[in-house]
Amino acid sequence: MIELNKSHPFKSTPPPNFLPVLGRVKKLYILWYGYYQSLPKVHRHSLGQRIDTLFVEIIEAISVASFLSKSEKLPYVRLATRKVDTLKVLLLVLWETRSIDDKKYVALSLQIEDIGKMLGGWNGQLVKQNSPVK
Template sequence: MAVPALVQKFVAVYKLWQEYRDHFPKKSRFSLGGKIDSLFIEIIELLFVASYLGKQEKLPYLQKAIRKLDVLKFFFQVSWEIKALDNKKYISISERLNEIGRMLGGWIRGIQTKAPAR
């Protein structure tokens, strides 16, 4: 069973986050860091499940994934603002998440434009 490229790309960002999380300040590691970790896992699950569904069944999963991705990006911004992440780490994660967001948006648009007219 081959894992889709978008899921692989997202898992790669999660692995990067795992490296960064070890350097998160202790006071934020289990609150904000834990929430970020949970969002990563939820998004990976949504993308993985969506990748094996029919076109119209995918849409709710992808829409939920993109909403959670937006929340994840917001929490990374908060992490940067409270100096739990330095500039270099924040930029590294943000650029990757933005690229994944564009890919996810393209996947959603592709499904919506191919949907039969009602």
């Protein structure tokens, strides 16, 4: 039986065992979600919504890849990488239109850059593992 902490009902529950990259994206999404709530209305329901959707799609692609065999992972890792690249561009537009301040943009973009590197490393590893040995 799980004991629940009165101040937060899930405090005593152990965190799920995520892949490091998935844990990073999840944590970054939570940061984004706080920023998303305070976006100007003009972008909250357009660009902000698209960015939010991209985050969810990235989480989904990485989650799916984590359960597949090594030979099946590559398309999902590449999909997540493409979505991360799109996310970078859309966040830049959000910042250039002054809908997000410098501090928030830097906080998001630095972490997105790291996530992109992690996905790139995973992609390289999968390509190597799935290459025929000569």
